[in-house]
Amino acid sequence: MPERIDTDICVIGAGSGGLSVAAGAVQMGAPTVLIEGGRMGGDCLNYGCVPSKSLLAAAHHAAVWRRSGDFGVRYAAPEVRFDRVNDHVRSVIDAIAPHDSQERFEGLGVQVIRDWARFVSPREVEAGGALVRARRFVIATGSRPVAPPIPGLEEAGYLTNETIFDNRVLPGHLIVIGGGPIGMELAQAHAELGARVTLLEAARVLGRDDPELAAIAADAVRESGVDIREGVKIARVEAGPAVVLEYADSEERIEGSHLLVAAGRRANLERLDLHKAGIEHGARGLIVDRGLKTTNRRVYAVGDAAGGLQFTHVAGHHAGLVIRNALFRLPVKDDPAIIPWTTYTDPELAWVGLQQEAARSRHGDIDVLRWPLADNDRARAERRTEGLAKAVVHKGRVIGAGIVGPGAGDLIGIWALAVKKRMKVADLAGFVAPYPTMGEVTKRLAGSYYTPKLFSDRTRRIVRLLARFG
Numbered sequence: 491m492p493e494r495i496d497t498d499i500c501v502i503g504a505g506s507g508g509l510s511v512a513a514g515a516v517q518m519g520a521p522t523v524l525i526e527g528g529r530m531g532g533d534c535l536n537y538g539c540v541p542s543k544s545l546l547a548a549a550h551h552a553a554v555w556r557r558s559g560d561f562g563v564r565y566a567a568p569e570v571r572f573d574r575v576n577d578h579v580r581s582v583i584d585a586i587a588p589h590d591s592q593e594r595f596e597g598l599g600v601q602v603i604r605d606w607a608r609f610v611s612p613r614e615v616e617a618g619g620a621l622v623r624a625r626r627f628v629i630a631t632g633s634r635p636v637a638p639p640i641p642g643l644e645e646a647g648y649l650t651n652e653t654i655f656d657n658r659v660l661p662g663h664l665i666v667i668g669g670g671p672i673g674m675e676l677a678q679a680h681a682e683l684g685a686r687v688t689l690l691e692a693a694r695v696l697g698r699d700d701p702e703l704a705a706i707a708a709d710a711v712r713e714s715g716v717d718i719r720e721g722v723k724i725a726r727v728e729a730g731p732a733v734v735l736e737y738a739d740s741e742e743r744i745e746g747s748h749l750l751v752a753a754g755r756r757a758n759l760e761r762l763d764l765h766k767a768g769i770e771h772g773a774r775g776l777i778v779d780r781g782l783k784t785t786n787r788r789v790y791a792v793g794d795a796a797g798g799l800q801f802t803h804v805a806g807h808h809a810g811l812v813i814r815n816a817l818f819r820l821p822v823k824d825d826p827a828i829i830p831w832t833t834y835t836d837p838e839l840a841w842v843g844l845q846q847e848a849a850r851s852r853h854g855d856i857d858v859l860r861w862p863l864a865d866n867d868r869a870r871a872e873r874r875t876e877g878l879a880k881a882v883v884h885k886g887r888v889i890g891a892g893i894v895g896p897g898a899g900d901l902i903g904i905w906a907l908a909v910k911k912r913m914k915v916a917d918l919a920g921f922v923a924p925y926p927t928m929g930e931v932t933k934r935l936a937g938s939y940y941t942p943k944l945f946s947d948r949t950r951r952i953v954r955l956l957a958r959f960g
């Protein structure tokens with residue numbers, strides 16, 4: 491007979507979303523069970539954000555010498571010890587791991603079960619020899635990489651984000667399939683560390699981003715040494731690995747030492763026996779309502795498994811909504827339109843809210859503001875003028891904004907607040923920004939909305955009129 495556990499909240503998956511739900515619920519007094527089949531911390535800690543950002547940090551250090559000559563400072567090309575780079579990546583994971591550990595969660599009072607969970611009925615889950623009955627379940631099982639159906643790919647073998655961070659030797663020639671955030675970040679990191687890198691994208695790289703901003707980021711990644719090929723069709727992969735591209739008039743072969751597949755992801759749902767709990771899913775993930783409830787009203791979904799945007803901060807945001815609803819019965823509404831995202835290439839690429847074309851088809855009458863970093867004195871001093879900031883405005887309110895430039899991920903925060911609070915452009919034009927900072931771009935971009943009115947003939951007439959009355 492399995493051990494029977496009765497609890498208030500049962501969370502399946504101890505990644506970004508599941509850990510946030512479990513920590514919040516137990517600290518607010520709800521008996522909580524957390525079930526994890528793989529590593530505590532999930533994708534972000536072990537195979538995602540943390541190793542990729544640590545690798546990029548090392549890579550950006552290795553690339554400093556390329557720009558330093560412009561400042562009158564000369565470095566020789568760096569000696570990259572890739573095994574030491576890997577040690578650095580591991581040590582960052584190790585430093586964060588205690589925060590996500592079984593010990594910490596047990597210390598908070600969470601009952602942690604280390605096994606793969608599956609539903610056996612609409613109100614029961616089995617894992618680790620226990621039958622868990624809960625008032626509410628939260629599915630936070632995340633996603634995994636999927637390989638496209640390219641002939642020969644499976645036989646040739648390939649790396650994914652789950653294996654590439656184990657490399658202790660710098661690839662000689664890394665071929666990357668897929669130019670989304672994973673492909674672009676890891677391509678630039680490896681190129682800056684000295685690998686030859688070829689990136690093959692079926693459509694356009696960074697295709698979910700504003701095309702004008704994405705093109706600037708893509709150019710910078712090219713400058714780092716990545717050979718980006720867009721609109722390619724990969725006919726087959728041969729052991730080696732060699733990738734054979736199919737063009738109308740030739741079959742070009744590209745031979746690499748390593749192959750990374752970063753061509754999209756699929757929600758982890760197969761092990762859950764969802765049909766036994768009446769939970770439905772589509773191609774992208776679980777079917778949820780705006781309160782993140784699945785087709786079984788006792789079961790919520792958060793994070794990558796919920797079938798929407800796939801970011802750690804989304805998983806954390808979902809967790810907050812679920813806690814409010816499950817513990818306090820407060821109504822909640824998930825609104826993907828307020829979620830910012832950043833791709834951590836150098837320069838970074840960030841966006842929040844509606845993009846230009848979507849805004850135009852929804853609202854018709856919009857204004858698009860632009861402010862080049864070339865007009866920012868700090869960017870000039872740092873010799874980083876290649877960026878651009880954009881905002882999409884409807885009836886005087888900010889409905890979308892994006893930045894490509896150094897620190898764009900930090901700069902987008904204030905625009906995320908503006909979109910969330912439906913702030914007026916005037917609010918963003920009306921604060922005082924310290925000089926000289928990249929943050930001035932926010933004020934200038936917003937201010938440009940008023941420039942035509944401010945410096946118009948009408949203003950000049952008013953100023954002259956007022957002057958006459960001394």
Ligand SMILES: Cc1cc2nc3c(=O)[nH]c(=O)nc-3n(C[C@H](O)[C@H](O)[C@H](O)COP(=O)(O)OP(=O)(O)OC[C@H]3O[C@@H](n4cnc5c(N)ncnc54)[C@H](O)[C@@H]3O)c2cc1C
Nearest residue numbers: 503505506507527528532533538607632793794800801802
């Ligand atoms: C290379 C890479 C870089 C990324 N960089 C960023 C970034 O910079 N910023 C950002 O915001 N996002 C980034 N992401 C995305 C981010 O990692 C995910 O959106 C986030 O981890 C999703 O959290 P989650 O809780 O939904 O899933 P996960 O963190 O994946 O956790 C799911 C957990 O559930 C477990 N599980 C699955 N099935 C079961 C089961 N049946 N029973 C028990 N346990 C189960 C898994 O083992 C896993 O531990 C990146 C992703 C990758 C791959």
Ligand SMILES: NC(=O)c1ccc[n+]([C@@H]2O[C@H](COP(=O)([O-])OP(=O)(O)OC[C@H]3O[C@@H](n4cnc5c(N)ncnc54)[C@H](O)[C@@H]3O)[C@@H](O)[C@H]2O)c1
Nearest residue numbers: 638668669670671672673690691692752753754800832833
């Ligand atoms: N900085 C961040 O926040 C960050 C970083 C990495 C990942 N992520 C998250 O993880 C998600 C998944 O990232 P991803 O980059 O794997 O997926 P993605 O879906 O964003 O991009 C995959 C790319 O692969 C291309 N592709 C698909 N099949 C192909 C083929 N046969 N040949 C060539 N190209 C092909 C697609 O056209 C697409 O551009 C992201 O959307 C994001 O939500 C976030």
